[in-house]
Amino acid sequence: MPLIYVLADMEEAGTKIDKDRLAELSKELGRELETLQTRIYAIAGETFNINSPRQLGKILFENLGLKPGKKTKTGYSTGMDVLEDLARTHELPREILNYRTFYKLKTTYVDALPKLINETTGRIHTSFNQTVTATGMLSSSEPNMQNIPIRGEWGTRIREVFIADKKCVLISADYSQVELRVLAHMSNDRGLIDAFKKDIDIHTRTASELFNIPAEEITPDMRRMAKTVNFGIIYGISPFGLSEALNIPPKEAGIIIEQYFEKHKGVKDYIDNTLSAARNNGFVTTLLGRKRPVPEINSSNPNIRQQTERMAINTPIQGTAADLIKIAMINIWNGLKKQRLKTRMILQVHDELLFEVPENEIEDAKKLIKCGMENAIKLSVPLKVDIGAGKNWAEAH
DSSP, X not given: OTXXXXXXXXXXXXXXXXXXXXHHHXXXXXXXXXXXXXXXXXXXXXXXXXXXXXXXXXXXXXXXXXXXXXXXXXXXXXXXXXXHHHTTTOHHHHHHHHHHHHHHIIIIIITTGGGGBOTTTSEEOOEEESXXXXXXXXXXXXXXXGGSOOSHHHHHHHHTTEEOOTTEEEEEEEESSHHHXXXXXXXXXXXXXXXXXXXXXXHHHHHXXXXXXXXXXXXXXXXXXXXXXXXXXXXXXXXXXXXXXXXXXXXXXXXXXXXXXXXXXXXXXXXXXXXXXXXXHSEEEOTTOXXXXXXXXXXXXXXXXXXXXXXXXXXXXXXXXXXXXXXXXXXXXXXXXXTTOOOEEEEEETTEEEEEEEGGGHHHHHHHHHHHHHTSSOOSSOOOEEEEEESBHHHHO
């Protein structure tokens, strides 16, 4: 309930957008799509509607003779997973994936955002929803700010469009690996707690354990694998799921998961205890007592049961991280009022908070934000926040 006031204030504040920059991006994406379209037609040997699954299916599976995946009522499936699979052996599906990425960027963000600018304020005012996601995470709509791309060159360029008002900067404050820190606390796993207390890079440490070599010899690829394992564990990943994510045989993935649990007995116990409690109670709870019913946990259908088990493992972690950032938001909002600062919280995206800050308040605001986020709740490991400032969101992030 206290968060309602914070969200109302954020919705009212809105975010400033650089319309001219968006228009430039739209033209650039248009040219990029034309180039991709020409290349796709050349590879396919004919023109067709790239956005039509039926026509694309015909080109891929009948004309080119590629091996189809699952079939739907309307024909062959051309979903992302199918195309990603096919992209390993043929360049056309690879180019189709590129086309879809750029098409989505252009239609969902670059061309849609200017239409959502409020004529009176000249800003975009998203709606924050508290009671939509089952884990308790905030979601947002019109536009959905949670889906703004982050990674890659285009993610950066779209974030550059979100700008600070005159004589202001944007401050971005981002929790570092908050879900893994919550897992360390909830599982009381000595290895994880030790790593976070000593501020050791958790993915490098996991890679060192899995490959049995010193941390300084870990390559970026090994660290990336370990990162997939670390986050996969939170989501109750199966050997099959991990094998898909890492592109390795399921047997090898199974061994990696076993190795992880051998080194992290606390995590294994947390998972076993959480599942056992969920089966007995029919619900799981976050650290602060938010309940989520999991009635399908005892389903006789193995697919439904396994899906619910993954949900039961993940919800207390993801839900606690969601509760934690909400407490931080309330504390910071109250702190800004108390100190009579003009700084305004304008966005929340997953583990990140974005503020519009007058230039003369930068240092005070940074101190208040960092303190509010790092002390939201007391865990057995420190909460860490990365904070940055800039004239636009990309610079601040």
